[in-house]
Amino acid sequence: MDTKAYNNCVKEWSDALFRFACKCTGNSEDANDVVQNSFEVLWQKKEDIGADKAKAFLFQVAYRQSVDNYRKRSRISHVDAPEESYTHANPDLKRVLERALAQLDDQARALVLLKDHEGYRYEEIAQITNLSESQVKVYLHRARKTLKDYLVSVENVI
Amino acid sequence: MSMITMENYEEYMIMHADGELQPHEEQALQAFLSVNPQLQGEMDIYSSIRLTPDPTQVYAHKQALLKPEGKAIAFPAYRTWAMAAGVVAILAIGAVVALRDGGNNSTNNQVASVTPAPAQHTQPAQPSTTPTVTTVKDAAVATVKDNTTANPVNHTKHATGNVTSNGKNIVKQPVTSNNNNDVLVATTRPHQELQQIQTAGMQQLPVSAATQEPIQLAANNELNINTAQEKDPSWFDKLPLDEDKKKNINNVATAVANGCEKISAFKKSSLEKIGFSMRVEKKKLIVSF
Structure with missing residues (x-):
């Protein structure tokens, strides 16, 4: 280069x-x-x-x-x-997701960001993070479930 | 992957949202949802959990990361070429110095033959009204033309025509004498300036000084110079080398220094104006311009 x-x-x-x-x-x-x-x-x-x-x-x-x-x-x-997003009178989905992302551990957060922001495939994420593809898949699925549960719980509160 | 069941359907939904399903797996998921439509809402939630980047969040120090661009040429194995260039430069400098020495030797011989007057230093017995003044003046002229050094040993050599001078203007030890008029070559001025040194004062020597034995004057000069050298001898003077070899080494050092100054001046004046630069990397020399 x-x-x-x-x-x-x-x-x-x-x-x-x-x-x-x-x-x-x-x-x-x-x-x-x-x-x-x-x-x-x-x-x-x-x-x-x-x-x-x-x-x-x-x-x-x-x-x-x-x-x-x-x-x-x-x-x-x-x-x-500070907790503010999901208690806001008119919370939008993006802000709630940002709050949900903050609940994840560092590794899971990085995997979600690499997937959603950069659009990397599981195999590419595995190369970047030096994890196996199976590990990436498991960690990402676990993170998605956490995000979904958080989103559902916020909707129930609201 | 095994068939989709109520135990593993979430995994398929997440992979669907991530775009990681194969076409046949996508068909199997759609078939599973058609059979279980109550799970469509969960499928939509997984699809909505997509984080999107904030385009307003930008890196503020981008310019600091940028490197200057330009046409660059990489020279692999540059060390070999650099060594070769160094050897060539050393040989060239040596050749130039040798040629200069040869030319100056012939010039010195000519000077000695044209101005034989200093030989009269050793023949003071010739009667004359102003013998000493004339002798000193001629010796001064001979020394200035010779353009080499203030060493009294060389004075004697000039007089006898056995000069092996190198022709450089650099004089290491100034001449000191008990006679104020005898300050001839204590300088590093170029050849033209040396020729313009006023020697008229020598003609105004008092009669007592003019009638002194020339051999005594030379002896005094030699004594004074030796004293000056003993006062502040440099490490180079302490080396057990012949005077001629020291002069030659000095000539080479002077030539290298002059060459370096010329290169530095050229770099400042020309190369920096056109943006020429070089940098050394692991195995390559990168020349940018």
């Missing part, structure tokens, strides 16, 4: 990577660090990584940094988040 391809990656994927890191770490400051470090690693390894693999590589680095290094702070951040 040359400099031009690297810059294209920055323009194309930095926003998505930042959103992913924000959801995983729970705050924008850590997300900024994750994005910066991810692209730094990509630049260092650009000779070995093709442009078609760059996105997956970026999310792989960001996933490791977010889930592994920021797990503790992320958990604290999400637990301390």
Whole structure:
């Protein structure tokens, strides 16, 4: 990958990577660090990584940094988040889902984000997260059920 | 995958929502829902649980991540070429220095033959009204033309025509003398400036000084210079090498320094204007412009 391809990656994927890191770490400051470090690693390894693999590589680095290094702070951040969405007078589905997402553990949240935001298939998610495809499938199904139960419970409250 | 039952239908619904079902599995799920329509609501809930990214949430420091682009050429195995270029440069510098030495040797011989007057240093017995002044002046001219050093040993060599000077303007030790007029070559000024050194003051020497034995003056000079060298000898002067070899080494160092200065000036003046840059990576030298 040359400099031009690297810059294209920055323009194309930095926003998505930042959103992913924000959801995983729970705050924008850590997300900024994750994005910066991810692209730094990509630049260092650009000779070995093709442009078609760059996105997956970026999310792989960001996933490791977010889930592994920021797990503790992320958990604290999400637990301390104020409850407001589903008690709002007119809650929309997106906000409720955001609240439901905060209830998931870090790994499950990352899997859901990779699936819903980036549209990766189970096999690709397995490569990014260094899990087996079966593990990805099980964790995702478990997360979907949690989200569904949360959504149903909120609807019942309302 | 086995057939769809009431125990595993959620798994199929989730995979349907994720777009991971095969066509035949999709048909089996639709058939299962047609038989169990009460599960259609649950199917809709799973399909609605889709997180969508917020397009307003963007990375603010994108520009800081961008790298300067330009046409880049990669030179693999650049170390081999760099070593080859270094060897060629060393050989070229050596050749240039050798050629200069050859040219200067012939020039020095010419100077010695054209200005034989300093030889009179060793022949003070010739009677003359102003013998010493003339001798000193001629010696000064010879030394300035020779353009080499203030070493009194070399003065004697000039006089005898056995000079093996290198022709460089750099003079390591200034000449000091008890005679104020005898400050001829204590400088690093170029050749043209050296030729313009005023020596008129020598003609105004007092009679007592003018009538001194020239051999004594030379001896005084040699003594003073040796004293100056002993006061502040550099590490290079302490090396057990011949004077000629030291001069040659100095010449090579001067040539390398001048070359480096020229390269630096060229880089500042030309290369930076056109955006030329080089960077070394693991196995390649990348030249961008």
